[in-house]
Amino acid sequence: MSYEAEKMAALAQDMYTVHVEREHGQLGIERLREVLKAVHSIYYGKRSPKSFPDGLLIFATLDPEFQPLDTSGSIEISKPVELKRMGTGAVVQVLGERSLRVWPREAIDWRQLVEHAIVYLFDATNRPEDGPSEAIALPSGLREIDNPNGYPSALAPPTFWNLEEALDYYTGSLAASSTCPTLREAWARESQNRHLVLCNKPERRMRRSLAAHLRSSVRDTMSVRVDEEQNVSETEPVDIEVSWSMVGHIALIEIKWLGQSLNEAGDDLGTKYADARAREGASQLANYLDECHERHPKHEINGYLIVFDARRRGVKTWEPEVVSKQDAWHYRDREIDYRDSIPQRQDFQSPRRLYLEPRIAM
Amino acid sequence: MISPQASFDTLQLLDTVGASTNGVTLGELQVLDYLGCLLSVYDGARARDWGFRFSVTETGAPFAKDIAEAVGWLGRTGWIEQDDRVFRLTQGGCVELEFQRSLAPNDRRLRYLDASASATLSMPLPSLSNALSKEPGLNRALGFMRHKMLLDETSLELVSDQFEALSEALKRPRDDDEDLTVPTVVWLAYLADEYGSAESQAA
Numbered sequence: 001m002s003y004e005a006e007k008m009a010a011l012a013q014d015m016y017t018v019h020v021e022r023e024h025g026q027l028g029i030e031r032l033r034e035v036l037k038a039v040h041s042i043y044y045g046k047r048s049p050k051s052f053p054d055g056l057l058i059f060a061t062l063d064p065e066f067q068p069l070d071t072s073g074s075i076e077i078s079k080p081v082e083l084k085r086m087g088t089g090a091v092v093q094v095l096g097e098r099s100l101r102v103w104p105r106e107a108i109d110w111r112q113l114v115e116h117a118i119v120y121l122f123d124a125t126n127r128p129e130d131g132p133s134e135a136i137a138l139p140s141g142l143r144e145i146d147n148p149n150g151y152p153s154a155l156a157p158p159t160f161w162n163l164e165e166a167l168d169y170y171t172g173s174l175a176a177s178s179t180c181p182t183l184r185e186a187w188a189r190e191s192q193n194r195h196l197v198l199c200n201k202p203e204r205r206m207r208r209s210l211a212a213h214l215r216s217s218v219r220d221t222m223s224v225r226v227d228e229e230q231n232v233s234e235t236e237p238v239d240i241e242v243s244w245s246m247v248g249h250i251a252l253i254e255i256k257w258l259g260q261s262l263n264e265a266g267d268d269l270g271t272k273y274a275d276a277r278a279r280e281g282a283s284q285l286a287n288y289l290d291e292c293h294e295r296h297p298k299h300e301i302n303g304y305l306i307v308f309d310a311r312r313r314g315v316k317t318w319e320p321e322v323v324s325k326q327d328a329w330h331y332r333d334r335e336i337d338y339r340d341s342i343p344q345r346q347d348f349q350s351p352r353r354l355y356l357e358p359r360i361a362m
Numbered sequence: 363m364i365s366p367q368a369s370f371d372t373l374q375l376l377d378t379v380g381a382s383t384n385g386v387t388l389g390e391l392q393v394l395d396y397l398g399c400l401l402s403v404y405d406g407a408r409a410r411d412w413g414f415r416f417s418v419t420e421t422g423a424p425f426a427k428d429i430a431e432a433v434g435w436l437g438r439t440g441w442i443e444q445d446d447r448v449f450r451l452t453q454g455g456c457v458e459l460e461f462q463r464s465l466a467p468n469d470r471r472l473r474y475l476d477a478s479a480s481a482t483l484s485m486p487l488p489s490l491s492n493a494l495s496k497e498p499g500l501n502r503a504l505g506f507m508r509h510k511m512l513l514d515e516t517s518l519e520l521v522s523d524q525f526e527a528l529s530e531a532l533k534r535p536r537d538d539d540e541d542l543t544v545p546t547v548v549w550l551a552y553l554a555d556e557y558g559s560a561e562s563q564a565a
Contacts (some may be wrong), residue, residue, distance in 0.1 A: 001530055001531070002526075002527050002530065003529040004523070004524060004527035004529035004531075005526075005528075005531040006531070007531075007552060007555070008527055008528055008531035008532075008548055008549070008552050009530075009531035009532075011548060011551045011552055012531060012532065012544075012548045012551075013554065015547060015548065015551065017484065017543060017544055017547050018532075018544055018548065021389075021541075021543075021544050026541050027543070029541050029543050033483060033543075034485035035478055036484065037381075037483065040483065041382060042382075043380075044384060097384035119409070128450055139423060148437065155483075155484065157486050159488065161447065178420060182367075192392050215488060215489055215492045216486050216488055216489045217486070217488055218488055219387065219447075219487065219488055220387065220389065220447065221388060221389060221425065221447045222387070222388065222389035222419070223389040223390075223392070223393060223419070223423035223491050223495075224389075224488060224491070224492075225421045225422060225423070225491075225492065225495055226492060230388065243421045244421070245419040245420070245421040245423040245425075246389075246420075246425075248421055261537075
């Protein structure tokens, strides 16, 4: 098998669509489409995934005539918006293009459905570390729906019409509590997982996490392209470049982090960055903007300095014994001292501080 | 003259994708149609039989003038409507689409357009656009901006190599009855993985 084929086969092995086809054939794929359309219409309608704390199960039977559940206590609705009236959990059967049957969420075991139906499961109670919160249930078991960005639902991620809104969402919903699995990898694997010390060279994971979110969520009239490590100068590449097709807009994003990281050997504290590092980022970004303007004189170019703030007080060793909540949260409301490093120019947007919270109760 | 193929593709994609994404932008229509065209190549068809050609924008996105013209014309006929940045099918457009679906030349296109639309159920539209930008033809065109037209001989050879690998990976020959959803999502995941990021959504 060629290298490309091996790589594709490895990817296919983890994909629920592939397993649906293997176990239920073409009919299974058709029903999967109906189930996924129902998921979209519910989540993009009036009910967010978080509004189902007691879980959501959506299924479509392979044989449309087959009814595997007792219909007493259920209602038939024609629009997902009617789900608004339902409670904090639901079982939903897709009956056709425009019709759903809904039961209150009860103890229905997905195993009783999988031989005859394609089943989607959403479990809001699972924490990311505990395993999948979304899955397709098949006779062979649960197939996790991968959620690399840490959205409430991987199937219905948020979308944004401008970069600022996408950055706001990332700041509050994905970065603050390190909800994004890629960003979570930026923390040193300390025994109590308190998010006090970053891993060695965490910048790559931070960049990947933010770039993946922007790639998944930013829409525009024409295509939006998100690239990492783009050469805008002859010396160093900018971390992320976002370019809007046909309209000549470019956004340059420079990422810096503050805090304490692990050394390369992983057995002691390594690099430590404080406010001066953010100031370096400001002058670096200003240079990138100048060079980008030179290369693209007709484009509208904006620069964004994003600072991942993981500063902690009182961390003297990489796996400290006791760290008080006051020390852990000390920098939560302490802004970065940029002194006079922020240039007064219109293309330089206000720097954003992404405070990465410790996992120590306030 | 408005391309009948581009007109049909626009109506069909707005119907199948627009409902679950609350409308589709012109850029997204271009990407989804280009994906449909590539899937027809996967299926053994010739790219030039798609009915119109694609060029590349300066950021590496596909662009067919015929689609842009069809969107303008369909808007004037009232079969589609624009709401801010997105386009949606109108009631009149639904009726027209039903008629156009019954036309024999469109029968084969449905197979590719539906596979393209299916991919959006498991992969967000922005992710799909970014993944497809790693397709050999677009990637190559971006690297050498003098190649403005897509689907040239070299690009088709490169993408055909990937399609060979795809058939090999899925361990099945390509045939007319094969549903194209699985090959489509696996190929897009492979392209997304080219970013070396957590982007690949295991669909």
